[in-house]
Amino acid sequence: MYNIIYIGYQFKVTPLQPGVEILIAELGYAGFESFVETEEGVTAYIQKEEWNGDILNDIQILNSDEFEISYTFDDIEQVNWNEEWEKNFSPIVVDDACSVRAPFHEKPETTYDIVIEPKMSFGTGHHETTHMMIQHILNNDFKDKSVLDMGCGTGVLAILAEMKGARPIDAVDFDNWCYVNSIENVERNNCEHITVIEGDASVLSNKKYDVIIANINRNILLKDMAVYAACLNKKGLLFLSGFYKEDIPMIQQACEKHMLKFQEKLERNNWVSLKFLN
Known part of the structure; x- marks a missing residue:
């Protein structure tokens, strides 16, 4: 069975709204294909084969003075989207x-x-x-x-x-x-x-x-x-x-x-x- 490997970014966003909504929109244009909102912000996923080290360079909200955004990221194998949505x-x-x-x-x-x-x-x-x-x-x-x-x-x-x-x-x-x-x-x-x-x-x-x-x-x-x-x-x-x-x-x-x-x-x-x- 072929397993798609995703990279998951965990963003903490302050204030949450409209920060999360703007961030999701910009990440979507950058190639991220899936998002799960969390209590602190949003987790965004992109297939590893679509990822590169400069993926966040054009995300303008990360450089905005109106929002405080931090993030971590790691590889994630086999994301169960249905399970994620049932939780959120x-x-x-x-x-x-x-x-x-x-x-x-x-x-x-x-x-x-x-x-x-x-x-x-x-x-x-x-x-x-x-x-x-x-x-x-x-x-x-x-x-x-x-x-x-x-x-x-x-x-x-x-x-x-x-x-x-x-x-x-x-x-x-x-x-x-x-x-x-x-x-x-x-x-x-x-x-x-x-x-x-x-x-x-x-x-x-x-x-x-x-x-x-x-x-x-x-x-x-x-x-x-x-x-x-x-x-x-x-x-x-x-x-x-x-x-x-x-x-x-x-x-x-x-x-x-x-x-x-x-x-x-x-x-x-x-x-x-x-x-x-x-």
């Missing part, structure tokens, strides 16, 4: 209406019950941005709407959109781990109207949607705003998240440049989510 993944309930849980959790009494096995993908519902996006979907009409879930992570937002009556739905993520995990979660929730696509905004050419959900980060949102605007049907809705309160003017200016009109703001622990109308 707890179910959530949003507005007493939507639950997001793993298969081993007891089924709650909510209108919408999403069962995911998140592995190491983003978007379990625990982070403020995913939580707010779930709130947006709960509070808006999705029946028979065509939907794009951009940066879908685990696919949880696309799954909820289908539960709310949306169809058809495209769930897009450039990360192969997220792509595979979203397919698994779509099947696990018996969804029939979701197409999972591996790629970035370049796959959206000639596509049109009634609703676009984009929970990514500020820089990617700004870079791809013209594409989202071009893909949005008249009277269509655009929901954005993945950025801080301080970023609102920049995001709003980019939206208004493409004639997208601000409708609503949700805020949670300095993270925000905005709704725009085409």
Whole structure:
């Protein structure tokens, strides 16, 4: 049997949030493929064959004056991801209406019950941005709407959109781990109207949607705003998240440049989510 050897980095982060979330995002871009949040920070894993001694050189948060981060690392053979998640993944309930849980959790009494096995993908519902996006979907009409879930992570937002009556739905993520995990979660929730696509905004050419959900980060949102605007049907809705309160003017200016009109703001622990109308 072939055993994959991973290198595990144990990071201690102060303050934990938003430090851990920023660190995970930067590590993901650097090639780390899996993460387990801990009481002190996060443990990040990368396959040894993908590792090099300069792997952390471009992790900007390590040089930030706003956070104190220390780490150790060692070789780890055969990581049992399911066991790691069972120890660390707890179910959530949003507005007493939507639950997001793993298969081993007891089924709650909510209108919408999403069962995911998140592995190491983003978007379990625990982070403020995913939580707010779930709130947006709960509070808006999705029946028979065509939907794009951009940066879908685990696919949880696309799954909820289908539960709310949306169809058809495209769930897009450039990360192969997220792509595979979203397919698994779509099947696990018996969804029939979701197409999972591996790629970035370049796959959206000639596509049109009634609703676009984009929970990514500020820089990617700004870079791809013209594409989202071009893909949005008249009277269509655009929901954005993945950025801080301080970023609102920049995001709003980019939206208004493409004639997208601000409708609503949700805020949670300095993270925000905005709704725009085409």
